[in-house]
């Protein structure tokens with residue numbers, strides 16, 4: 621191997637064990653898919669329509685989206701979806717569909733929304749209003765209600781967070797729909813940004829409201845987060861009628877142009893397909909429960925050494941006051957507004973949590989002795 625590649629590999633090997641702050645699962649083994657790297661796979665066009673370009677993985681892509689359509693309770697035969705380059709693209713897609721239905725609509729989203737969403741709104745030129753968040757990161761329903769009241773002339777497009785980036789808080793579609801009903805608003809669109817949580821919530825006991833049966837018109841899930849993939853990817857699902865509005869047939873590819881990009885990754889559907897095929901619902905559930913147990917363990921261990929750690933219900937994200945810069949740097953802890961978090965993905969082991977807790981405890985002791 622070239623020395624530069626060798627150096628990169630050792631860097632990755634060194635930093636992986638101390639990577640606790642970002643939500644990418646790494647308990648995967650995709651080596652069986654090496655032979656497919658010999659082909660220029662390209663899923664250009666609509667995975668549900670035949671194309672002239674045969675080096676595609678449409679059949680696998682369809683199985684992947686079908687799996688999540690089923691588990692997000694999409695209405696039978698009335699949904700559509702594709703494998704994206706990640707959660708950001710899925711959110712762009714949901715907002716794009718919403719804008720085509722309600723060109724004068726206003727997007728409402730909480731202040732805890734992922735940074736990429738304001739960029740998406742800028743691309744799409746959509747009017748938007750930021751709503752306050754509660755302390756746990758969930759949207760402030762009173763502020764949403766009061767703001768909706770003022771702008772009853774424009775259809776609301778609700779951008780709901782189903783797991784915010786910093787605290788993995790989930791907005792509740794049942795509460796949001798109650799507000800809309802109370803205000804007699806009948807024309808609206810709801811998109812669920814379920815980047816991390818959407819990968820695993822369907823396999824746990826449910827007390828949340830965010831999927832199609834709860835009123836979402838589209839849902840975006842990242843593939844490289846809970847499922848796990850060496851390449852960023854995602855899944856977007858939407859109500860089919862809304863997709864049909866934007867579709868047009870393109871002679872050059874012999875397919876429908878229903879996706880954000882033209883050429884699309886044909887390899888990532890194979891990765892997701894293999895993960896789902898090998899794990900199945902039982903495996904996904906097992907990984908989700910294990911990760912939940914690690915998160916509960918992390919909260920308990922941090923609290924035991926006096927750190928005010930907490931997590932939202934059923935979240936894999938453990939939140940605590942930001943530790944020293946040295947610790948944040950070593951453990952690659954995402955930090956904003958004075959709080960840091962660890963995301964207990966299925967590959968994270970208790971001994972990694974123990975080592976982080978020991979570091980924080982030692983630094984707090986040092987501070988006390990100063």
Ligand SMILES: Cc1ncc(COP(=O)(O)O)c(C=O)c1O
Nearest residue numbers: 706707708734783784785815842
């Ligand atoms: C809540 C939320 N939405 C969207 C995204 C963007 O997803 P991706 O990085 O897959 O594009 C993230 C990424 O961390 C996220 O946390």
